[in-house]
Amino acid sequence: MGDYVKEYLARTPGSKNLFERAEKVIPGGVCHGPRYFAPHPLYINKTRGSKIYDVDGNEYVDLWMGHYSHIMGHQPEHIARLLEEKIGDGTHWGIVNQYQVDFAEEICRIVPCAERVRFGVSGTEATMYAVRLARAYTGRNVILKVRGGWHGPSTDLSVAVHSPMDVPESAGLPPGVAEYTKTISYNETEQTLEMIGKYQSDLAGVILEGVGQYFIPPEAGYLEAVQKAVQKAGGLFILDEVITGCRLGITGAQGRYNLQPDLTTMGKVLGGGMNLGLVAGRRDIMDLSSATSKLSKDKKVLMGGGTFSCMPPAMITGRTMLKYLDDHKDEVYPVLEEKGKKVREGVEQALRSNNVRANCFGVGSLFTTCFPNSDDSTIRNFEDVEINSDMFKREQEFRVGMLNKGVYTMYGGGAVSLAHTDEDIKRIIDAAEAVAHEMADDF
Ligand SMILES: Cc1ncc(COP(=O)(O)O)c(C=O)c1O
16 A cells, blocks of 8 residues: 555545445445545535535645536535525526526626537536437537547446446446447548548537546547538538636637537536536527427427426526626636646646656646656657556556645546635645655656
8 A cells, every 4th residue: 555545545544434435335435436445535515715614624735626616616605695695585486487597698698609508517418418419400410529538427428438448338328329329530621521521421529628537638630620521411500518618718729719500509617516417509490499389299309307407506606606706707717827827836836856757738727747667758638648658557657646634636636616716826836746755756
């Protein structure tokens, strides 16, 4: 057992105890895979701003930020106050309310491709319905997705997320899934265009994120080329902005990279701390799901927002967050860019100057630390991370090491928020420096 594991065990007996209890009643002890790590996950009982607190009373600078949701930090004061004020009116009505209209209007005003929007409660549903809309609208079947790309675990998109890529992503999937969900490699323009050409006559659409897996930046021209080719082929360009929406700028990746998706999916940041997923896009496509449409059943798209869709608290926090970010966009996004750059450069420098070969990459406030095999390793997509780096082994080491120093990371990085101060950033870089001493290799 590495010293870093011993240190972690000594710091977190309360978490260990809770995990042992959890394993007896929850398969594997967690309800979402990435929340597990060895020797046991950290159990949290309080959050505020850039900090989280575990059940043993340890404080951490948080970079995971609720799966990259909390762009203003945990519990921004004005949203927490508003929620407190409104919660007494009821949390769940199951009947239409003004808050969803107000929120939808703001989304259609701000998100470039949004002419119509439908709310659900998770990004998983949103991407599942986006793909269904694309198939219905085009009357075609094939969807192209990026290898390693995660859009939630819906049946259609549970293809080629983890290696080995040609093995079904899960047991229990119908045999035909991979037949209609084909894969492309991020940033490989020629190969992607070839695939679009190959499936052209039955291509319903391409779904991808503006950034690659692990926040690998898009190469100049890649996204535009994919968009142009898929739209020319008669398919839809679906931009999954569940992470990037209102994160890479108020208009997300579509604004940042000047894209015109036919459909987009959002969640995380836009929930303002509550659960949310939404599909938005062109009116003629979205209207296939209209509750008042006269279309016959075989033309209409079944979309169920679900029992908990449009709950007032989520509509209120979401709209308030969106409005805040829009009203303050000229200050918010440059600050996030600067903080993101500072952390990426600082962590990479802290590791490299202490003999740990590392690359911190990302876009805006998002970042990942990758541990390449050599200085010549190229990392342009998920396959490169797998082949050309020790990411999966070293990241675990780095994560537990960073926890011991009071920093919570995911994939060696995470999402910097407005709540992260210069002092927090220094703490992150100092922690990386200290962990580097423990990880140091000879390169
Ligand atoms: C790009 C992307 N799409 C979709 C999803 C699924 O969203 P949710 O976890 O809200 O279901 C995620 C979740 O991490 C995501 O990162």
